[in-house]
Structure formats: C-alpha cells, structure tokens
Amino acid sequence: MIQPINIKKFAGNYGGKFLGLSGSDQIRQVTIDSRKIQSGEETLFVALDGSRQKGSDFAEDAHGRNVRNFILPLAGEKNTDKLEDSNILLVEKPLNALQALAVMNREAFKGPVVGITGSNGKTIVKEWLAQVLSQGFQVFKSPKSYNSQIGVALSALEIQSRHQIALLEAGISQPGEMDRLKQIIQPQLGIFTNIGSAHDENFDSLETKIKEKCKLFTEVKYLIYRKDHSRINHLLKNGFDPDRLISWSDKTGADYTLSVRPEKNGSKIFMVARDLQTYTFFTTFRDSASLENIRHVIVSCMTLGMKPENIQKGLQLLHAVDMRLTLKSGINRCLLIDDSYNNDVAGLEIALEFMAHQRKPTGRKILILSEMLQEGDEIAVFQKIAGLSEHYEIDLFAGVGKHFSHYKHLFPKQSVFFPDTASLLENILGFNLDKDLILVKGARDFHFEKIIQLLEAQVHETVLEINLNALRHNFNFYKRILRPETKIMVMVKAFAYGGGSAEIANHLQKIGADYLSVAYIDEGVYLRQKGVTLPIMVMNPDMQHLNLIQDYDLEPVVYNRRTLQDLTSSPFGQPNGISIHLELDTGMSRLGFTEADLEDILTLLGKHKEIKLAGLFTHLAGADEAIHEDFSRKQLRTFDRISKVIMSTLACSPIRHALNSAGIIRFPDQAFDMVRLGIGLHGVEINQLEQEKLLPVATLKTVVSQIKKLTKAETIGYGRQGKLIQDGKIATLAIGYADGYDRRFGNGKAFVMIQGKRANTIGNICMDMCMVDVSGLQVREGDEVILFGKEPSLQYLAAQIGTIPYELLTGIGMRVKRQYILD
Missing domain, CATH: 3.40.1190.10 (Mur-like, catalytic domain)
Structure with a gap:
C-alpha cells in the first residue's frame, strides 16, 4: 500500500453508515480472510460473502486477532455489538468498497x-x-x-x-x-x-x-x-x-x-x-x-x-518450469510443494496458504526459501517473511542467501541458514526428512530446481497432473445450476477417480463441498487420518468393522434388511449412536430397499432411536441418456413418495439425494437436499449437453525415451504389427498398459500430442512403453508427451475403444506419479 488509509476519511467520501468507536484508524493492510491476519492493529477486514458462507460471520474472528477496522454489509449490522471498540463501515456491497480502496491506491x-x-x-x-x-x-x-x-x-x-x-x-x-x-x-x-x-x-x-x-x-x-x-x-x-x-x-x-x-x-x-x-x-x-x-x-x-x-x-531467465504451485511425491514419504520459479512476498503468502490446506503431515512443515532480491525495503521484507513463517506454523525454516545472516534474530531457533544453494544441498540430508510437508520457493537465480530434483521421489517419468483450478471451476459450474441451499456430496471413491483421494478431498473441503462419499470403510479411515473433517458416507460398509465406523465418524449406507438388523443388535460404543444413509431402490435394481420393504424399515428404525437417519437416497439408472427421461422422472417421483412416508412416520428430516453428475444437468429441479457429484467434477459431462463449460482436470503426461529412423519395410513392436506408410521416424514413449494406457490404443486407435502436434500410435502397446509415428515432426528425446487432457480428451479416447471415461481415469496405475497444480 502506497499510503495508509484513514477509514473515517474514506467513509466520509464513500458513504454508507459509519460507526466510529476506535481511535485506531490508520490502515496499512486490507484483508478478506481472517485466517491471514498477522498485524490486526493496522488491518482492515472487508467481509465478502462466499458461495456458502457470509463474510460477516468471520468478523468476530478478525476482532479476536486485534482488528479494529471493518467494512461489513448493512445486513450484518446486528452482529456489530460483538465488535467492541471498532470502526465499522456498513455498506450495501462490501466488494464495491474494496474496489474503491483499490482505486485510491492505484491512483496514488x-x-x-x-x-x-x-x-x-x-x-x-x-x-x-x-x-x-x-x-x-x-x-x-x-x-x-x-x-x-x-x-x-x-x-x-x-x-x-x-x-x-x-x-x-x-x-x-x-x-x-x-x-x-x-x-x-x-x-x-x-x-x-x-x-x-x-x-x-x-x-x-x-x-x-x-x-x-x-x-x-x-x-x-x-x-x-x-x-x-x-x-x-x-x-x-x-x-x-x-x-x-x-x-x-x-x-x-x-x-x-x-x-x-x-x-x-x-x-x-x-x-x-x-x-x-x-x-x-x-x-x-x-x-x-x-x-x-x-x-x-x-x-x-x-x-x-x-x-x-x-x-x-x-x-535468459525464462525457463519451462510451470508458474504454478505443484504438489509432488518426495523422498522418504514426504510431500513436496514446488514453487521454485520465482519469489516475492505476495507469492509466498499464497504458497503458504496452499500448504496449509494440504493433507495433514505426520512429520514437520518445512519452508525452504531464498532471498527476495527484488523486493525493496530489506528489513521490512525479512520481518514479513519471519512473520509469515510464524503465522503458518512452520516447524523448520531454511533460508538461502547471504543477507539472511543479518536477520537471524527475527527467526525462531529451529531455523537454519545457508549462504547459497550449494551449501544447502550439501547439508539437506541432515534435515532427517521423514513424512514431512516441504515448500520450496526461490528466486530464479538460486536454481532451486536442483533442490526439487534432489527431494523429488525418483519414480516413473510418467505423471498424472491434477489441475486444482480446473477442479474448482467444474465444482462451481455445477453449484451454479443448483439452488444456493442445495448441498453437494462429492464422490472420492476409487482413489478419487484415480486422482488421489486425500489431496482432492482436502481441496474440496477448502472450496466448499458439504459431503464426501467413498466406497469402503478403509477409504474413509484414510481420509480422516489425512485431516479431512467433512461428513463421509461409506457406500459398501462391512459392519464387522463397526468400531472403525464409529471411531472415525463415518456414515454407512444401509441397503438391506440383514445389515439393518445387525445394526439394531450392535452394542454402540458412543452415546449418540450411529448415523446412516438409507438406500432406496426405485428402478436401478442393484442395491437398496424397495417400497415393499417399508413396513420392516419403519418398524426397526422406530424401535431403535440410536440409529440416526442422516440421509435417504436413490440411484438413477439412465440419467445420462434422454431416451430414459420418462423412466428417470418416474424414479424421482417414487423416491419422493417413499422418502416422505419414511420422514413423516419417523418424524425426522434426513438429507435426501438422488442426482448424480448427469442428473444435475437434466433434472436440476429435482435436486432435493443434496446432489452427488462424480465424473462431472473431473471435466466429463456425460450427457454431452454442457461439455464446453467444463475444464479437463487430469492430464496424463510422459516423455519421449528414444527416436528411431525407420524405412517403410521395417516392422514395429510385438507381433510386428506396426508399419510406416513411407520412410520416417518413430518415438518410443515411457508408458504402457501397466500404467493404465489401454492396450487397445495401439495401431493408430489413439494419438498423443508432442510439441502441439498429433502423433498416432503405431504397433501394439507394450507393458511399459509404446510407440508413435513422429515422421515430419521436430521431436527430441526428453520432449513432453500428452496422452490425454484437453486434447486428446478422455471422451474421445473412450469412444475409440468402446469404453467410458471412468474406466480410463480409474485405470491409471499407482506407479504413475500424481502431481497437483494450482495456477
């Protein structure tokens, strides 16, 4: 900020209703997130409403962090009695006030x-x-x-x-x-x-x-x-x-x-x-x-x-490292956040916020940071770095650069300093890394990519890249279709459709999901161990492990009379009993209670108040095809009728949910209390009605291992199936069917992208590699190859071999490294 803001003066020029109760009115920082407040006395908190939460709900938290200057919506005036000794500007639209403050600073x-x-x-x-x-x-x-x-x-x-x-x-x-x-x-x-x-x-x-x-x-x-x-x-x-x-x-x-x-x-x-x-x-x-x-x-x-x-x-400073936060697997079971492209205070705060929302490490939170050579006021910069490290509870700080030696006193005792990157590399194994969460952020001149290379787990060169920005975009697209009060349950079963359940679940928790769903108890236990606190529904629970369900606060699905009877005879270790979701079969003919089972359900649940009905749901059999619309609407009417009988008889109000990703698009008026978002979150609109509004989340990448020049007389691969039409060259790629690249993609059934150009597969797909025709292309060994993402899309590839996108996503092998990026 160029000049401090006087909130009283700003209020006089901007308008609104001003309550001047504090003498502290000189502001040097503006925030919309109470969690980021460090120096509350000089901070203005602007309450902006999110998609599911009101900004004014966090004003009291900001006040507890010594903030005494607020811009709140007029509708939040009733809560101002809790903000003692504060200057409060009440306005119709706090975002407009925030932008007006920005204009003031820009014009200065x-x-x-x-x-x-x-x-x-x-x-x-x-x-x-x-x-x-x-x-x-x-x-x-x-x-x-x-x-x-x-x-x-x-x-x-x-x-x-x-x-x-x-x-x-x-x-x-x-x-x-x-x-x-x-x-x-x-x-x-x-x-x-x-x-x-x-x-x-x-x-x-x-x-x-x-x-x-x-x-x-x-x-x-x-x-x-x-x-x-x-x-x-x-x-x-x-x-x-x-x-x-x-x-x-x-x-x-x-x-x-x-x-x-x-x-x-x-x-x-x-x-x-x-x-x-x-x-x-x-x-x-x-x-x-x-x-x-x-x-x-x-x-x-x-x-x-x-x-x-x-x-x-x-x-000469520009290089191909992504200007994105990337979460990678590290050595010794560590997680590594790579932000080694550049370095500034604003970017550091964003990176630390990203770090705070990752799965909870069992080890330490470590920050490896270089000097910020272009940031101006040296003392102020190092004070800010030290303050951010303390605020985000960094367990071990490693500073790289000669100037750090002058400011050691600002940092906690558990900090280490090195004059250059070479010195850090010589000593980094002495950090005794084990299950730690490590953020690496440095200016380009420090060549922190060498640190990444040392700390990154040396596994397969093939990577499944998960774009968390695209995931948020798709989540918000579906949310906008629904009524504001409709909850969203996200399916994170099967390793979150191959994307990594813990990382995706933690991000969903951040962006506003209401519920998660997994297939088995161990998946829910794993998410709880990784810091996920959202309600979790378990679709195929084994009631022999009822203790795990209770210990980890999971909500099992009950779909048959035997399981319900087992629950009624179980000794519950918790006084509050257990919460369940009851599955109703309205036409899927797979799992669930039918209308004929109603009497037994109601009798058992009526007698056993320790079994809480958290949810009622059904599965639509054909929501992804227009030809089945009448049948789907019949299912929805049946579900509505049966669920109302259950709720009125038991005098309860469980969350009702029936729509999957396809159903949200076709029947948004039948969302009930909650929807279940699955493949749509990953950018696949299965109806093909709104596909252009979604972004691909997963991109499968590998590298060119070798290039060979061949004549048209030579054959390629097992079974000698591959042949060039004319003399040319092929590239061998470091991926095969053991990684999840389907064997049916061979012999031209699929193409990959190299240097922005298409290259068709040639010959059979091998277990650990495959070949593509790169005749006429400027391709080098080590070049990046995209096997699916924006192009070719999952939908295109699935259609080529007569399957569905789900199979391709969930089929990606575990030896393929997952990386998570945030632009």
Whole structure:
C-alpha cells in the first residue's frame, strides 16, 4: 500500500453508515480472510460473502486477532455489538468498497501501469514480462492469476511507492465486468494476448467478447497485440486511433516483425522494429504458445524503452518450469510443494496458504526459501517473511542467501541458514526428512530446481497432473445450476477417480463441498487420518468393522434388511449412536430397499432411536441418456413418495439425494437436499449437453525415451504389427498398459500430442512403453508427451475403444506419479 488509509476519511467520501468507536484508524493492510491476519492493529477486514458462507460471520474472528477496522454489509449490522471498540463501515456491497480502496491506491501510484487481458497466456505474459523488466526496474505484478473482480482489487492494494512499473492482469467471464476492472487498473500500456472460446456461452458472439475485453484499453497510450489474430485486428483497427496501436506479426506489414527460426537448443527470434532497426533474440523455448508469449514480452519491453541487450538478459531467465504451485511425491514419504520459479512476498503468502490446506503431515512443515532480491525495503521484507513463517506454523525454516545472516534474530531457533544453494544441498540430508510437508520457493537465480530434483521421489517419468483450478471451476459450474441451499456430496471413491483421494478431498473441503462419499470403510479411515473433517458416507460398509465406523465418524449406507438388523443388535460404543444413509431402490435394481420393504424399515428404525437417519437416497439408472427421461422422472417421483412416508412416520428430516453428475444437468429441479457429484467434477459431462463449460482436470503426461529412423519395410513392436506408410521416424514413449494406457490404443486407435502436434500410435502397446509415428515432426528425446487432457480428451479416447471415461481415469496405475497444480 502506497499510503495508509484513514477509514473515517474514506467513509466520509464513500458513504454508507459509519460507526466510529476506535481511535485506531490508520490502515496499512486490507484483508478478506481472517485466517491471514498477522498485524490486526493496522488491518482492515472487508467481509465478502462466499458461495456458502457470509463474510460477516468471520468478523468476530478478525476482532479476536486485534482488528479494529471493518467494512461489513448493512445486513450484518446486528452482529456489530460483538465488535467492541471498532470502526465499522456498513455498506450495501462490501466488494464495491474494496474496489474503491483499490482505486485510491492505484491512483496514488505515479509509474506506468500495464494492463493485460485475453483468453490465454495472460498470467504467463505477466510473469515473463516482470522477469525481463526486473533487469532494469522495480516491478510490481499481480500474484499468480489474480485477475478477477476480487483478485484485481487485492492486487492493486499491494502496489507500493518503491515500485516503478506495475503489471495487472484482468479476466472476465460476463459482460459488464471489465468496466469495474478498468476503473481499478487504469493502464497506460495494454496487452491483448489472444482470443479463445473460454466463457463463449456468456457472450452473444466472439466479437462481443472482444469488445468487452477492449474496454480495458479505452484510455491507454499504446495497445500491443498480434496482428495475425484477424478478429482482434479487425475490431481494434475500427475502434482505436491507429497511432495508439502497436501490432506485431511474423509476417511483414505490422509495426514489429518477429520471425522465428528453430535452433538445436531453442529458437532465434529476428525482429525488425518500427524504425527498421533489426535485432536478434534467443530463447530456449520451441513451442508456438511460448514463442507467442515471448514476442508479446519483447514488444512490450521495447515500447517501455528497455534496451535490447537487457531484454535478452531477461529472456535468459525464462525457463519451462510451470508458474504454478505443484504438489509432488518426495523422498522418504514426504510431500513436496514446488514453487521454485520465482519469489516475492505476495507469492509466498499464497504458497503458504496452499500448504496449509494440504493433507495433514505426520512429520514437520518445512519452508525452504531464498532471498527476495527484488523486493525493496530489506528489513521490512525479512520481518514479513519471519512473520509469515510464524503465522503458518512452520516447524523448520531454511533460508538461502547471504543477507539472511543479518536477520537471524527475527527467526525462531529451529531455523537454519545457508549462504547459497550449494551449501544447502550439501547439508539437506541432515534435515532427517521423514513424512514431512516441504515448500520450496526461490528466486530464479538460486536454481532451486536442483533442490526439487534432489527431494523429488525418483519414480516413473510418467505423471498424472491434477489441475486444482480446473477442479474448482467444474465444482462451481455445477453449484451454479443448483439452488444456493442445495448441498453437494462429492464422490472420492476409487482413489478419487484415480486422482488421489486425500489431496482432492482436502481441496474440496477448502472450496466448499458439504459431503464426501467413498466406497469402503478403509477409504474413509484414510481420509480422516489425512485431516479431512467433512461428513463421509461409506457406500459398501462391512459392519464387522463397526468400531472403525464409529471411531472415525463415518456414515454407512444401509441397503438391506440383514445389515439393518445387525445394526439394531450392535452394542454402540458412543452415546449418540450411529448415523446412516438409507438406500432406496426405485428402478436401478442393484442395491437398496424397495417400497415393499417399508413396513420392516419403519418398524426397526422406530424401535431403535440410536440409529440416526442422516440421509435417504436413490440411484438413477439412465440419467445420462434422454431416451430414459420418462423412466428417470418416474424414479424421482417414487423416491419422493417413499422418502416422505419414511420422514413423516419417523418424524425426522434426513438429507435426501438422488442426482448424480448427469442428473444435475437434466433434472436440476429435482435436486432435493443434496446432489452427488462424480465424473462431472473431473471435466466429463456425460450427457454431452454442457461439455464446453467444463475444464479437463487430469492430464496424463510422459516423455519421449528414444527416436528411431525407420524405412517403410521395417516392422514395429510385438507381433510386428506396426508399419510406416513411407520412410520416417518413430518415438518410443515411457508408458504402457501397466500404467493404465489401454492396450487397445495401439495401431493408430489413439494419438498423443508432442510439441502441439498429433502423433498416432503405431504397433501394439507394450507393458511399459509404446510407440508413435513422429515422421515430419521436430521431436527430441526428453520432449513432453500428452496422452490425454484437453486434447486428446478422455471422451474421445473412450469412444475409440468402446469404453467410458471412468474406466480410463480409474485405470491409471499407482506407479504413475500424481502431481497437483494450482495456477
């Protein structure tokens, strides 16, 4: 924050109802999360409502952390009596007030602000531009992908007087959103990365979406874009003064021409500038998306007056490590959070928050952190780092960098310090790592990727990458279809559809799921041991292990009379008895009580009050096909009728649930009290009615092990089934049917993506490897290969071999490493 905020003065200008009860009115921090508060005396808490919780409910918690300045909704005025000695501004919409605060801080900043928008590449362009600009400037950049109505406001509030340039990205999903973001960002330089299909469903046309994004740039001095994006080019040419437009292309005719020539170890970029001067840049990247992003960066730096030689120095810092938080398996049964791309205080807090929501470690929480070389006020930065380490209860802090030696007194005794990365690597085995949760975060110059390489479990090079952002997107998509009060149970059985039950369950707990469901008792026990506190329904319980059900607070499904009778004769070790979910068979003809069983059910449950009816549910047999709609609606009517008889007879109000992922789409009006979300969470809309609104969560990746040149006369693989049509080359990949890559994918039944190009399988799939035809492609050994994800999709691959996406996901072998990413 550039200048402290006086809440009384702000209230006088903004409006609302102000209750001035405290003399502490100078604010240097703004937060919307009471858990992140460290210095409450100088913090303003803004209560924003979440999807399932009211922000004002956490005001008392903030007050307990010494916060004495609040912005609350008018509707929360009745709770203000608990906030003694506080300044409270009551407003109609706290988000608008938060954004107004952000505008104040933005307008106090006198340096240039770069606004970045587009469908893809916004975050990467921002991150890389910051890296290159930092060769000559003190740069502020919005952390991670903070580009929403809330994220942009929080970002703008973090700009400080020491910064010389600010980079803010803006993302929209609805018409009208950019107007408010523009008021906050107020950019002098704009970058329009590209346009794609994301959120198309919310706009009348692609042109409408482009125009909405262009609202960010109406006052910019210059606007940078790629001329080859014809629709963007057309609308900008017709809507903006040509003197403000800076176009680039790999063809002549643009303001900057940047052509690319592949090299052995990367790419050369030849640039002809507006004044016809020519320059040559080199990058280690070869894929088209990265090369487009890098050229945006080069043109932006030239526009900001940076010298080409300094641009090249910055380009050398860019590398292919994901700018995402990645959760990996580590040595000695540790979990490893890789955030080794760059380092800043805002990013550290995000990474520590991510760490706090992972499954509870049985060992220590360890933070390995480098100095923050670009963060300005040295004392303030080290004080902030020490404060964050204490706040997030780090058990062992390891600081890397010569400056740490001056600030050892700020850190707890269980801290260790090293002058450089080499010293840490020499001593790290002395940490006695075992079942620890380790966050590794460092500036690029410290080469922390060496730490990751040392600590990462050396297993298979094949990885199943789980995108937690995409998972949240899909969860919110289904939630928006339902009434606000409808609960969501998420199915995490079968290792969460192959994705990793503990990691996904902990993330679901964070984003607002109400219930979880597993198949067997041991799955529920495992989740409890990993820190999951949500209610857990067990679909196939073995009542011989009733003690585990009670000890771990699980809720078993009862679907037959024998199990119900066993429960009535069981000695319950807890005074509150046991909570169950009763399964009703309304037409699935698999498990469950029928209407004919009602009398027995009611008699037994009526006599045994220790058995609590937590839920009533049924399974729809054909919710994923329109041809069965009448039958599905009949099932729903039957369920409604039977469940009402049970509830009225027993005078109870259990949670009723009938809809699966497919049913949520087809019958949202029949959601009852709760729905069961399964395959839809993973980005597969089984009806194929709303598929474009979901994102793939799982991406299966491997690497090229070897490349061979072959003639068309030679055969490939077992049974000599593979043959090239003409002389060419094949790539052998490090994955086979033992990893879950189905044997039926062989001989051209599937394709993979390498360097953004398709390569068809050739020959039979082997146990540990397979081969693809890469004739005519620029492929190298070690290149990343995508076997499924966005393309090819799970649905496409399943259709190719006559199966369903569930089988492909749950079939991924356990030797395939799971990695969890958060953009």
